[in-house]
Amino acid sequence: MFKRILVANRGECAIRIIRSCRELGIESVAIYSEADAHALHVKKADRAVMIGPDPVKSYLNIHRIVGVALDSGCDAVHPGYGFLSENDEFARAIIDAGLTYIGPSPDAIRDMGSKTKARESMIAAGVPVIPGSDGALNNVDEALELAHKMGYPVMLKAAAGGGGRGIRRCDSDAQLRENYVVTQREAMAAFGSDILFMEKCIVEPHHIEFQVLADSHGNTVHLFERDCSIQRRNQKLIEIAPSNFLTPKLRESMGAIAVKAAQAVGYVNAGTVEFLVDKDRNFWFMEMNTRLQVEHTITETITGVDIVAQQISIAAGEALPFTQADLSFRGFAIEFRINAEDPKNNFLPMPGRITRYISPGGMGVRVDGCVYAGYEIPPYYDSMCAKLTVSGLNWHNTVMRAQRALGEYDIRGMKTTLPFYRTIASSEVFMQGEFNTGFMDQHPELLDYNDNERREDIAAAVAMAIAVHAGL
Structure with a gap:
């Protein structure tokens, strides 16, 4: 097993990886730009290194990141998601430096990253494509x-x-x-x-993805599916596992195809095979993501498998500790991406200072976040503040728990997607539990919600802004 891992990412993603490292007894090294000097992932890691002044380019500087990994005595690098996570040149640079890349091979990243090459590979493997x-x-x-x-x-x-x-x-x-x-x-x-x-164009399909894990010993499994159909501008908002739309027979068939797709390209590590499924339950391969997915938390919740820990173990040369027959899932899980955005204004990003932050808790509630009261959300990065994952033994219980957890969650200082999600979770159409990618267009009434920002909260935000400006 590795002694020290460099986490080549920031924010919530970096924190997630750091936590698995700690549970495995592995030291973590974080990187950060000047803009992220007060970011939570910097505080959580065993060690943190500033990699540059530019808020974005610093996280894309392959030469600098490799140098920090070597200087810090790391033996492996985890790319997370976003930034360089699907860059085959980055993976190759890590390997050429004598380090281990925690992810698939550079060739797999390159081939599956090209949508045309991926189509050709899937056609050759007999996987149905659009x-x-x-x-x-x-x-x-x-x-x-x-x-x-x-x-x-x-x-x-x-x-x-x-x-x-x-x-x-x-x-x-x-x-x-x-x-x-x-x-x-x-x-x-x-x-x-x-x-x-x-x-x-498959009109208003269901967007279904299967999580796969493959080791270097020839073992490949899937961890069942996630329904990612609730989107805006092709960007996921809410994800569900398992899908209410799939039948057990279709789930088994699609899972087997997902494994076949990964094996066809000699895939090793964690990946996601994505499908479109029409109203008649015909399905086609869409793409493969050669990295950890943002929504991996719901799969972990229903299966009990730590996907990040498995990524690290696979990269260390270990065999998967389970077969497909050993795997099962229990209940349902829903992930809400809590973004600093204004849904009523075409989901416009809303960076700013958080004046109050109260996260939910209790049974079946998981929060993966990177913000806190007083934190300034920078304008340079993705607008996600946190991911709220709720789970229950059945769909009704899970939705009721989501309503309760969303009600407890309080982020003030800027607009977020929280009030929008509260409206969705309490709607009859969401309770029915079946969605396709046309959900947002079909239900514009869900955007007619109350922000619930009281006058005293606005006054508090103004007072804090004045105090910060005055240097108090």
Whole structure:
């Protein structure tokens, strides 16, 4: 097992990894930019090293991060999610430096990170894929010709994309012509590549992903599914495990396909195979994420498996301690991403100082966060403050627990998604427990909620801002 691990990430993600390191008796080394000098992950780690003044580029400086890992006496690096977690050059640099990369091989990251290459690999393995282009599109005329063959609507996607970015639905020739240029521009800005491909649009599908684990001894298992259908702008908001939509037979079939997909590319470590499932329960491979997922907490909750600890053990060369037959799940779990955003203003990020922070607790409640009262949420990073995970023995119990926990949660100083989630969790449509990716568009009334920010809270926020400005 490793002696010391560098956590190449920040915030909630870094804290999550640090906690598993501590439980395994492994020392952790955190990195941080100047903007994160007072971040909670810096305080939680056994050691923390400032890596640069730039709030974003510092976490993307491969040479600097590798140097810190070596200088700190680390023998492994965990990338977390976001930043360099799906960068094959980073994984290769770690390995070339004589360190262990806690994740899949650089080749697997590269091949599955390319959506066109991933499609080709899955087709060769006999995994069902969404009808679409055989590879990258050469120009808009080729895209139009293919769209006419498949029929609208179609989806334009960045070949190097991920995280819901670089995706545009097209319902006509005019939209396709316009979106082709826009999507290329978005893809180049986000991923450094403007290569696009096309898929048939599955209208209002369920977004179902299967968590897989694979060791270097040839063992691969899945930890069942997560339903990630509640989204805004292709970004996940609320995730559920297991899915209320899947039948036991479909769950078994999709799980076997997810394992097959991972084995087809020689995958080792934790990964997620994502599918779209239509209303008739037909399913197709969408993509594979070659990293830890934000929503891994709900899988841990229903299975009892520490996914981060398994990542570390696998990277250390250990075999999985269980087979597929040993694995089962119990009850339900829901994860709410608590973001500093204004849902009523198109989920506009709302950085600022937290004036009050009270987290929920009790049975079946887990909070993975990185903020506290007095913490200044910087404008440079993802707007997520915390992840609230609730669980129960059945769906009704889990939803009632979610209502209670969301009611206890109190974050003041800026707008957050908390009041929006309280409205969703108490709605009849959520209690029914079946969702597709059109959920937000189908229920605009859920955005008609009360912020519940009282005058005294506003006054407290103003008073704190004045005190900070005055240096008190």
